[in-house]
Amino acid sequence: MSDKSFPPQQQEQPGVEQQMTPRPDSGELSYAGSGRLKGKKALITGGDSGIGRAVAIAFAREGADVAFAYLKEEQDAMETWEIVKREGVDCLYFQGDVADKAFCTGIVQKTAARFGRIDILVNNAAEQHYAETIEDISAEQLERTFRTNIFAYFHMAAASLKHMGEGGRIINTTSVTAFKGNPKLIDYSSTKGAIVAFTRSLALSLAEKGILVNAVAPGPVWxxxxxxxxxxxxxxQFGENVTLKRAGQPVEIAYSYVFLASQGGSYMTGQVLHPNGGTIVGG
Incomplete structure (x- = not known):
């Protein structure tokens, strides 16, 4: 097996990182921080695995205290918690469903109570289902995907603003599918398009408060x-159709979040970064 392909494998939703072959690179051995987020307080949804785990590790290595939420992947979540704690920062974890507004509000309040404030909110948790045609997407699946992928972003942002001051950052995870679509991920792609519009609109709304709102639109990521x-x-075959002919690793995406959360992103709001393996979008 080369590093450009993966052995055939399948899991039930939402997927467990420890069962993947090969394991994704979330930065445990490859990300070196430099204190760019020292003293910051971050809350990440979907932080147990994948991009969320890589962002949690990167933020911790940059000096931030980290809280993260996960749905039910207990083993993955505990592994993330252990890696983050080894960096000498504070770390909280919350098990629950971000599709539930009360859960969103609750974890924001608990994070703020522990950390004193929230400097960085990363809306990242997502749900994705493969469907051959639009007729195969049930009303229940459609609503579930929207509740997880975009409603939760609204709830998390609204609750976090009470604890976020000038210089705060909100970073939303969208997708390359928001820009080029995907015939087998119609409901997922639709939510990712909504996230782009949400990011731009919220950035305009919060500019006077000095809170910056941006997004990251990954391409294929393992x-x-x-x-x-x-x-x-x-x-x-995953990832073979992009310019670089391979899927990205979560740690490769985490750098975009660190940039947007740090002083380097101080003159950006309402923007989308595109770590996607070379797919050209937007003209």
Whole structure:
């Protein structure tokens, strides 16, 4: 097996990182921090695995205290917690469903109570289901995908503003599918397009408060969502259709979040970064 392809594999939703072959690179051995977020307080949804785990590790290595939420992947979550704690920062974890507004409000309040404030909110948790045609997407699946992928972003942002001052950062995870679509991920792609509009609108709304709102739109990334979403033969070919001819690793995406959360991103708001393996979007 080369580093550009993966063995056929499949999991049930939402997917478990420890069952993936090969394991994703979340930066435990490859990310070196330099104190760019020292003293900052961050809250990340979907932080147990994939991009969320890589962001949690990177933020911790940059000096931030980290809280993260996860749905039910207990083993992955505990592994993330242990890695983050080894960096000497404070770390909280919350198990629950971000599709539930009360859960969103609750974890924001608990994070702020422990850390004193929230400097960085990363809306990242997502749900993705493969469907051959639009007729195969049930009303229940459609609503569930929207509740997880975009409603939760609204709830998390609204609750966090009470604890976020000037210089605060909100970073939303969208996707390359928001810009080029995907015929087998119609509901997922639709939510990711909504996240782009949400990011731009919230950035305009919060500019006077000095809070910056941006997004990251990854291309194909090797996370638990992939074997939990696609047929085995699609997993085997995953990422081969981009310019770089391979899927990205979560740690490669985490650098974009660190940039937007740090002083380097101080003159950016309402923008989308595109770590996507070379897909050209937007003209």
């Amino acid at each position: 996370t638990p969502l992939i074997p939990a979403s696609f047929p085995q033969e699609k997993v085997e």
